[in-house]
Amino acid sequence: QKEVEQDPGPLSVPEGAIVSLNCTYSNSAFQYFMWYRQYSRKGPELLMYTYSSGNKEDGRFTAQVDKSSKYISLFIRDSQPSDSATYLCAIPLTGGGNKLTFGTGTQLKVEL
Amino acid sequence: GAVVSQHPSWVICKSGTSVKIECRSLDFQATTMFWYRQFPKQSLMLMATSNEGSKATYEQGVEKDKFLINHASLTLSTLTVTSAHPEDSSFYICLSRDTTYQETQYFGPGTRLLVL
Numbered sequence: 001q002k003e004v005e006q007d008p009g010p011l012s013v014p015e016g017a018i019v020s021l022n023c024t025y026s027n028s029a030f031q032y033f034m035w036y037r038q039y040s041r042k043g044p045e046l047l048m049y050t051y052s053s054g055n056k057e058d059g060r061f062t063a064q065v066d067k068s069s070k071y072i073s074l075f076i077r078d079s080q081p082s083d084s085a086t087y088l089c090a091i092p093l094t095g096g097g098n099k100l101t102f103g104t105g106t107q108l109k110v111e112l
Numbered sequence: 113g114a115v116v117s118q119h120p121s122w123v124i125c126k127s128g129t130s131v132k133i134e135c136r137s138l139d140f141q142a143t144t145m146f147w148y149r150q151f152p153k154q155s156l157m158l159m160a161t162s163n164e165g166s167k168a169t170y171e172q173g174v175e176k177d178k179f180l181i182n183h184a185s186l187t188l189s190t191l192t193v194t195s196a197h198p199e200d201s202s203f204y205i206c207l208s209r210d211t212t213y214q215e216t217q218y219f220g221p222g223t224r225l226l227v228l
Contacts, residue, residue, distance in 0.1 A: 043219035
């Protein structure tokens with residue numbers, strides 16, 4: 001079983017829609033969780049990170065962690081064409097010097 | 113905000129040549145940098161962990177003699193792809209960890225390598 005699993009999409013939504021992006025993970029010892037956004041042919045940029053269960057909000061973005069289900073989500077409200085990118089969840093490996101392990105990334109396209 | 117640069121941003125080379133990629137943290141010190149590789153439509157795969165002043169730690173399946181890593185200062189790590197072959201064509205990205213705030217890590221913009 002992979003440590004982090006993510007539906008690769010692609011996911012296509014109309015402008016203004018609420019987008020839900022999800023990852024599952026296998027190790028209940030994971031402590032914190034990150035979401036990165038990667039535009040085509042660019043390096044990933046950190047969007048949000050969260051340490052605990054529950055929600056963390058930053059503008060139009062909300063990160064949610066459910067440790068009991070080992071499930072993390074990123075919600076994007078009022079999606080814009082500029083949100084079109086690949087979104088990757090990432091989890092630092094415990095005991096691994098905080099090396100990040102990434103999901104495969106979900107490709108999102110927000111259409112006008 | 114923090115910036116990590118990579119040079120070159122893209123490179124085309126002939127099979128058999130060596131290519132050096134630099135990763136610099138511009139406004140913070142990075143004791144640790146990570147090198148990733150990303151093939152088209154695939155996720156980031158960790159190749160190695162680069163530690164300032166010591167030998168790099170390579171992930172399973174990554175040849176240390178082919179991918180030479182040098183982390184000579186707190187702001188610079190280099191990855192040299194030796195005797196590059198077409199299958200080494202990929203997007204190479206470094207990730208720099210802020211020595212002071214270790215949860216804070218920033219990716220470089222990536223280097224696209226094409227080996228003919």
